[in-house]
Amino acid sequence: MNRTGIVARVSIPSLADLHAIGAVQQPSYADPVSRDAAVETLRRMPPLVFAGECDALRDRLAQVSRGEAFLLQGGDCAETFEGVTAENVRNKLRVLLSMAVVLTYAASVPVVKVGRLAGQYAKPRSSDTETRGDVTLPAYRGDAVNGFDFTPQSRAHDPQRLVDVYNASAATLNLARAFTTGGYADLRQMHVWNTDFVRNSPVRERYEKIGHEIDKALAFMDAIGVDPEEFHTVDFFSSHEALLLEYEHAMTRVDSRTSLPYDVSAHFLWIGERTRQVDGAHVELLSRIANPVGVKLGPTSTPDDAIALYEKLNPDRVPGKVTFVTRFGAGKIRDLLPHLVEKVTAAGLEVAWVCDPMHGNTFETDNGYKTREFDDVIDEVRGFFEVHRSLGTWPGGLHVELTGDDVTECLGGGNRLSSLDLATRYETLCDPRLNRAQSLELAFLVAEMLAER
Numbered sequence: 001m002n003r004t005g006i007v008a009r010v011s012i013p014s015l016a017d018l019h020a021i022g023a024v025q026q027p028s029y030a031d032p033v034s035r036d037a038a039v040e041t042l043r044r045m046p047p048l049v050f051a052g053e054c055d056a057l058r059d060r061l062a063q064v065s066r067g068e069a070f071l072l073q074g075g076d077c078a079e080t081f082e083g084v085t086a087e088n089v090r091n092k093l094r095v096l097l098s099m100a101v102v103l104t105y106a107a108s109v110p111v112v113k114v115g116r117l118a119g120q121y122a123k124p125r126s127s128d129t130e131t132r133g134d135v136t137l138p139a140y141r142g143d144a145v146n147g148f149d150f151t152p153q154s155r156a157h158d159p160q161r162l163v164d165v166y167n168a169s170a171a172t173l174n175l176a177r178a179f180t181t182g183g184y185a186d187l188r189q190m191h192v193w194n195t196d197f198v199r200n201s202p203v204r205e206r207y208e209k210i211g212h213e214i215d216k217a218l219a220f221m222d223a224i225g226v227d228p229e230e231f232h233t234v235d236f237f238s239s240h241e242a243l244l245l246e247y248e249h250a251m252t253r254v255d256s257r258t259s260l261p262y263d264v265s266a267h268f269l270w271i272g273e274r275t276r277q278v279d280g281a282h283v284e285l286l287s288r289i290a291n292p293v294g295v296k297l298g299p300t301s302t303p304d305d306a307i308a309l310y311e312k313l314n315p316d317r318v319p320g321k322v323t324f325v326t327r328f329g330a331g332k333i334r335d336l337l338p339h340l341v342e343k344v345t346a347a348g349l350e351v352a353w354v355c356d357p358m359h360g361n362t363f364e365t366d367n368g369y370k371t372r373e374f375d376d377v378i379d380e381v382r383g384f385f386e387v388h389r390s391l392g393t394w395p396g397g398l399h400v401e402l403t404g405d406d407v408t409e410c411l412g413g414g415n416r417l418s419s420l421d422l423a424t425r426y427e428t429l430c431d432p433r434l435n436r437a438q439s440l441e442l443a444f445l446v447a448e449m450l451a452e453r
């Protein structure tokens with residue numbers, strides 16, 4: 001045992017052993033020599049995050065499981081290498097931090113802030129191939145695996161991209177650390193950040209009201225002598241889906257303080273709905289690391305699946321270790337979530353329950369865009385709150401796909417985007433994201449739900 005409460009199980013299965021266990025949704029590399037070279041390069045790279053930071057996040061998630069804090073996790077469905085610019089990262093952080101401020105102030109609850117960024121480059125897909133006209137090529141699986149351009153060269157699986165993921169993640173995390181600790185995220189800035197766009201936005205009144213309240217609260221704290229440095233930095237953590245075994249295995253290292261393995265590619269890793277087989281390689285690898293981990297649970301998950309996953313991922317019952325991210329869809333959550341939460345609670349398992357209101361609500365419009373209705377997103381979150389309220393459990397957080405830009409990818413919201421508007425700025429390479437206005441609107445609605453409790 002050590003301060004993490006985890007019994008040291010230093011052995012990590014080899015990559016070959018993991019593949020032998022069986023892993024779905026993996027790339028097929030044509031050349032094993034260049035694959036191994038990329039993995040060896042990654043093994044020599046410095047950590048992107050530190051084990052102590054992962055421990056700090058695990059402690060914060062333990063607060064979430066106990067009902068003492070709320071998790072806000074968000075970012076792109078799929079980050080892209082082209083998107084590693086100061087403007088793009090800053091816009092995403094701005095919207096996330098603004099949402100967090102709304103939640104903190106409107107609901108008076110501490111918010112744990114986690115980006116789906118600095119590593120969210122690999123995508124599981126429903127189909128291995130994509131057909132356009134009479135041409136069929138491998139599906140785009142994220143910049144970590146292949147390119148989006150519809151050519152055989154671009155769609156080939158290229159292991160050098162794993163090294164590119166490391167570099168893109170390092171650059172993104174460096175920016176995120178600078179923005180969140182260098183004064184940019186100072187609470188006093190937040191009001192200013194959004195004034196330009198809230199002017200014409202449906203959230204204007206509510207946003208300005210909250211801005212004035214924060215200004216008043218800060219002036220009061222100033223007057224009583226609270227150190228202004230207190231509002232200068234925010235705690236911010238990184239996360240992505242742990243999908244590619246080559247990458248996650250190469251980034252798993254034994255921490256010298258605790259003798260425990262940590263996946264140092266991100267603070268928090270999650271297992272997707274398509275790779276959560278309890279006897280599969282993804283669960284095996286994540287059961288060995290000390291980072292806090294999440295599992296997406298879709299409508300086919302049974303309580304027994306959830307309990308087995310918990311037991312495998314957290315045999316030592318370390319607080320904050322396991323987050324269950326449910327993504328049932330607005331039409332199913334009220335029917336399916338109660339049984340799951342009841343059984344897991346009755347088994348005495350302490351988990352953070354988080355709602356992903358995106359992935360169960362995706363459909364294709366007649367004009368060919370993959371999209372989501374803002375109202376369905378809200379309805380799933382509402383269902384999540386209703387179920388937890390009726391069971392006396394804590395609705396621990398929100399996991400969303402969003403961007404800081406004014407894209408047109410999801411329908412509805414205060415600006416009432418229609419399917420015809422989707423063509424204007426549909427930029428995602430995978431799933432549709434909430435834009436800046438829709439994200440803030442969601443934050444206000446969730447803050448009301450939290451405050452009602």
Ligand SMILES: O=C[C@H](O)[C@H](O)COP(=O)(O)O
Nearest residue numbers: 077123124125126127430431
């Ligand atoms: O982000 C999640 C999945 O990768 C995505 O929803 C899969 O999309 P697909 O059904 O178009 O493959």
Ligand SMILES: C=C(OP(=O)(O)O)C(=O)O
Nearest residue numbers: 077272273274296327359
């Ligand atoms: C792949 C994702 O979700 P899920 O595993 O829930 O389908 C995702 O979060 O982008």
Ligand SMILES: [Mn+2]
Nearest residue numbers: 077401430431
């Ligand atoms: Mn997605």
